[in-house]
Amino acid sequence: MKGVLLINLGTPDAPDVPAVRRYLAEFLSDPRVLDMHPAARWLLLHGVILRTRPARSAHAYGKIWTPQGSPLLLHSEALARALQARLGQGYKVALGMRYGNPSLGLALAGLQQAGCDEIVAIPLYPQYSSAATASATDALFAAASALPAVPSLRLISEFHADPGFIDAVATVAREQLDGFSPDHVLLSYHGVPEHQVRKSEIGPPGGARRCLASADCCAALGPHNRQCYRAQCFATSRLLAGALGLSEDGWSVAFQSRLGRVPWIRPYTDEVLQALAARGVKRLAVLTPSFTADCLETLEEIAMTGRDTFLAAGGQDFRMVPCVNAHPRWVQAVAAMVQGAAA
Secondary structure: OEEEEEEEEEEOOOOOHHHHHHHHHHHHOOOOOOOOOHHHHHHHHHHHHHHHHHHHHHHHHHHHOEOOEOHHHHHHHHHHHHHHHHHOOOEEEEEEEEEEOOEHHHHHHHHHHOOOOEEEEEEOOOOOOHHHHHHHHHHHHHHHHOOOOOOEEEEOOOOOOOHHHHHHHHHHHHHHHOOOOOOEEEEEEEOOEHHHHHHOOOOOOOOOOOOOOOOOOOOOOOOOOOOOHHHHHHHHHHHHHHHHOOOOOOEEEEEEOOOOOOOEOOOEHHHHHHHHHHOOOOEEEEEOOOOOOOOHHHHOHHHHHHHHHHHHOOOOEEEEOOOOOOOHHHHHHHHHHHHHHHO
16 A cells, blocks of 8 residues: 655644744754754744744734634645545555644554555645755654654655646636736745755855846746745746736735744745835735645735735735645645656
8 A cells, every 4th residue: 555645834733822832842943944053043942932922923823723723734634635535545645744743753653554665755835945845854754764664755845836736726716816806916935044045056066156146046947946945936936827827017926924033035025015005006816825725824924914914005905815725626736746656
């Protein structure tokens, strides 16, 4: 039997301060997330972040929490069930979170106990990044190495240009935008620090660097930036704009969720929302194509705070397009990727 391991970021167990503090402590202790000297990371985390952020984050989680639990977990579980039904016999699907529950170790052990000697793992992050994809890969292989017998693992590390993914996002967008007729479409992606994307540039030691050196450095993917998160976000955006038939000036890209004082990749979503309203955009639609399941960053940061920012700046109507979640087109796309990797 072949195993399928869906990996998502994770979520607190409850929208309260103790649960959020536990989750943030695990998340922000990851050296790929806060990539600094271990002593500095410990001081920042325990001296500053965990003293102030859990209460604010718990309040934000409380605004999106459902009677059934965390939206991220519920959508991820729904995807796992739908994928299991589509793949049928011969496959066993499990869900594991990089941080929190259900853990990757528990999910892997369950697949092995079910008789899976080959496992296809897919971190549900469309664009490759060190902080998300590579971190999930680290945890995946660490958990696998702790098993009595290490299974055969095949990894789908990114799918930013996968036709099925693009079609699924475009399908959800069309369903939401029919009748809305936005003046503009904003594609908002999770941000990362600038130094993390610079590290991803491929080139000879001492050679000239092009990453973030010009305004159009992400205008195309090439050998030097094929694993650049920002460049992959722009590549996804170009494909989605084409699939949706958007005019050249009818869409733009921005990056959200920055943390701390170091420079993060630009432009920033909150600033773009204000600028779009200031230039006369009245009806705005926002897609979030770096997320496959609706979560705090889409439901609170965009659909609530982002909406308020746009309307306060002069906009009149705002619509956030949901993530692909467990949409049938997305289930079909994941199944195709898994079957291709398993073959």
